[in-house]
Amino acid sequence: MAKTRNADLAAWMKQRQMSANELAGAVNDTIRGFTGRAGTTSERTVFRWLSGENRWPQERQRRALQTVTGLSATALGFLPRGKHQSVPALPEVPDVRRRRFCSAATGAAAAAVTPAPRPSRVGTSDVIRLRDDVERLVALDASRGGHNTLEQAALAGAGEALSLQGKSTTQRVRQRLYALASDFTATAAWSLIDAGQLDGAGRHLDRALTLAGLAQDSEMAMQVWNLRAMLARQRKRYPEAVAAAQAAQATAVVRRSPLHASLAQARVAVGLVHSGNSRAALRCLDRAEDALAKADPAGPRATWISFYGPAELYALTAIVRDVAGHPAEAEAASHRALAALPGSYRRNRAHTTARLALAQLHQDDIDQACATSGTVFTIMDGAPLPGRMRQLLGDFQRDLIARAPTARIAHEWSDRYRTEWSPS
Structure with a gap:
């Protein structure tokens, strides 16, 4: 055969x-x-x-x-032959971490399920299990957005990765555990950024960058600088946002990966346009598009950057265009982003929809902007809005009142949605 x-x-x-x-x-x-x-x-x-x-x-x-x-032999592509043809599948192996992190998705404490006893020796299989935990947290974030339970679950994962250091078997495994601890800690920081709780995010990012250095992992360092740029922008520290994005550009992974290079260029563009340098920002967007066109969409990628692709670049383009005073182009970019977004990215879809509403509002299309912004709550389907999204809707409400202070629809929007987007 x-x-x-x-x-x-x-x-x-x-x-x-x-x-x-x-x-x-x-x-x-x-x-x-x-x-x-x-x-x-x-x-x-x-x-x-x-x-x-x-x-x-x-x-x-x-x-x-x-x-x-976590898969059977047949699911992994193996084919039993001869006397093995009738051999039943091995029993499913329980996954304690999967149950623990799924409990986080329902709002329970991350430590609600007791972890399995730690092994006396630690190897690649432990690295795989922890990496799967990171992937589950990323999936939870894509659906719901940043929140305190996600932060605590991520910090628990970082703690576990570090606690296994003393039992690791090789230098490579030790470095991977440091990289995972950095990844978990950066995820905790992102959860705070998305939740609008900015004070603690910087401390997490400082720690994540140290761990990335111990891991000698430029991928994790780039993740941290990317988040540092986002945090600085949220704080309206725009020169710092540009500097952080440029630090991301300087990492080794950017030099070898067009995907990472594209994200770094787009992040610089966002910082520059908020700093008032629209022309340079648009040039960076062009370079981001060129780099993304060279990236292999089917190539392997780290979990943290799984969100980035054409949809995210369109969404960032919408931000740059709107801030630069080109709301029609921003609206078009938002539509392209929504068309390209995977269905599982509910939080991103809601956030991009809010950006679309702003672009429409900035063209004085008041009725359409109000209708579009109202779909944000439908997309989130009753889930609490992350703080970053609430802030964006707050910007929409302020711009709405400023542009249509006497319009009935503006006051109806505020009356209808204030309780939904305001912090509880």
């Missing part, structure tokens, strides 16, 4: 940016947990799985793969 490449396993590894050697180490570490002795899976073994030369791993390896990935 001709060999068929195992595309499912390859896709899982690509999504998590995991090498064959790292997967082999994770499998061996997990087998140690079962038997007390490390497995003998090698990098060559993984290559044979990927090529289709070995289409059905040994039982211990299958069990370890299920523990590491």
